[in-house]
Amino acid sequence: MTADPSLLPLGELTEALATRAVSAVEVLEACLTRIRAHDPAVHAFLRLTEERARKTAQESDARRAQGQARSPLDGVPLALKDIFCERGVETSCASKILMGYVPPYDATVVERLHAAGAVLVGKLNMDEFAMGSSTENSAFGPTRNPWDLSRTPGGSSGGSAAAVSARFVPGALGTDTGGSIRQPAALTGCVGLKPTYGRVSRYGVVAFASSLDQVGPFAQDVKGCAHLLSAIAGRDERDQTSSARAVPDYAKALGRGVSGLRIGIPPEFFGEGLEAEVEASVRACIAELQKQGAQIVPVSLPHAPFAIATYYVVATAEASSNLARFDGVRFGLRAQGAGSLGELYGRSRDQGFGAEVKRRIMLGTYALSSGYYDAYYLRAQKVRALIQRDFARAFAEVDCILTPTTPTTAFKLGEKSDNPLAMYLDDVYTVPVNLAGLPAMSLPCGLSKEGLPIGVQLIGKSFDEETLFAAAFAYERATTHHTRAPALG
């Protein structure tokens, strides 16, 4: 047994807990020790729920002793992006407008993790309302990349990615509207999965863009993500977009291999802006899969280059509507001294929202406003249909599609914060997937010369996460990228 059980990847930890080589209490204490030592520099956590976690870990050990484990996740310490409502635990979405908000109910995924016996240790930093690609838009200050503290971990689920990358917790949940799980997973060297739209319930998840938002897991290893998805996926009567399709045991798909698997490579994702080192690592990944028997097939996604423009109309329009609920009346910050209800709304929202959130509300409101709806919103929805059609055509020829996750490795704090458009373009390879509602995973495929992680993205057919798990596991088993950890202090 390793000296520090907090260093075990989730997939291996579930086995160590099952054989009782380690106890849930030991693992939790090891995680808390690492968090105390290194999180002051990383700032992945917004708050810890230590006492409750200790109690949950003790209960888990008692169940294990009786041979009554609830699931492979029983006793596994996990942490949540601060976008998930957790009964009795402050849920701020990293916004000033929700600071101090304590939800009276659990999100469905939180209920499901409790039911699986997981130990929830705290809430993780993010870009305010999940709007951003660097976690610099948090009202609580940025999270830093554990591989290089002068760089961002990506975003918006940057706290989730940093916490898993730094081995503070073996797994975490995030949300992905345009790349907010996959991009930070790539920049911090974790595995991160955005499931198919409708695979996981969003009930109790603060809404950003409802036609795109999806919940998904982070872990150091593919198997860990498979266990997490099996635990959280499935129909929920409280989210009408959640699918009634049966949820497979995703861990069972891991050993399928890639022999005969047809993997599509779209040239649109290997063009201008892609760093040479990133491309080289992704090409090496393709070569490895080919060596294992996969068939490499060129495919074309000709409308993918329009995805960012489409996204920034669709997502901001939906956000401007979703964020209307933050008005200083039912929860959150209320401006003092407003003489009328109109003033109360306007001032509470001006004081409570950060710059990027206001910018997106403004853009979305403009795109939906009288005289501009057809030119922006309706047109964007039509281009969205073309993007989806491109994927449908490609998937007639291949079983999955492989691309880089991001064009570059992690950028410096402050490097893009004055240029919203440059920040938006960091999601150029991830956004098309959300528009088409497909599942996609980022997994580590190398380090740059500067020692920064590089991620490769696998995109699957609708509701075919199993193929992604199988291909990712085949690659992971043949390589050591996922075992590399950042040197902290």
Added chain:
Amino acid sequence: MAIDVKTVRHVAHLARLELSPAEEEQFAAQLTSVLGYIEQLSSVDVSQVEPLSFAGDVEPHQAHALLREDKPVQSLPREDALAAAPQQDGQSFLVPRIIE
């Protein structure tokens, strides 16, 4: 298309955001730049395409099938629903008087 401060004020009013003059200036410039980027969508031929509102498990035209039966279910206790309000009286959320 260039967004001027007057347009920013109009949109801010629609969005119920009371912006400072500095924010109005900044957003005018930034929204102009982002909308300039979005202009590229006008080069796409969408004449033969139906808009896609979401890419779900159900086709958008069948979305009505997603509606649940309209029947009352247990909701949050009033006390819990009011607990996070900035101002409430145990019965209702309180706001500044709107009718004199």
